[in-house]
Amino acid sequence: MMKAPTQRSRRLAWRLAGWGLVAGLLLIPAVAMLITDEVVWTTGDFFLAALLLIGGGLLIELIVWKMPGRPVRLALCLAVLAAVGVVWAEGAVGLFR
Structure with a gap:
């Protein structure tokens, strides 16, 4: 018989899903660069995107914890998600220009 998931296991599942989403969002342009010439990211682009997404994820972890x-x-x-989205959109298409 299966045991009901504990609160700790549910939290772990949410954390894994969140960090998996961060990794997935960083992989999307990497895969797109392999498929098409329309997407051209430099190492700096990946660094800034990782900094933004990981920073947002760590801030969310802190909020949930404290x-x-x-x-x-x-x-x-x-x-936090809205702020990350606005910064991402500004970097991608110049939302405020």
């Missing part, structure tokens, strides 16, 4: 109350954590995590 902040009390689920609504506060959720609001702050959504704010």
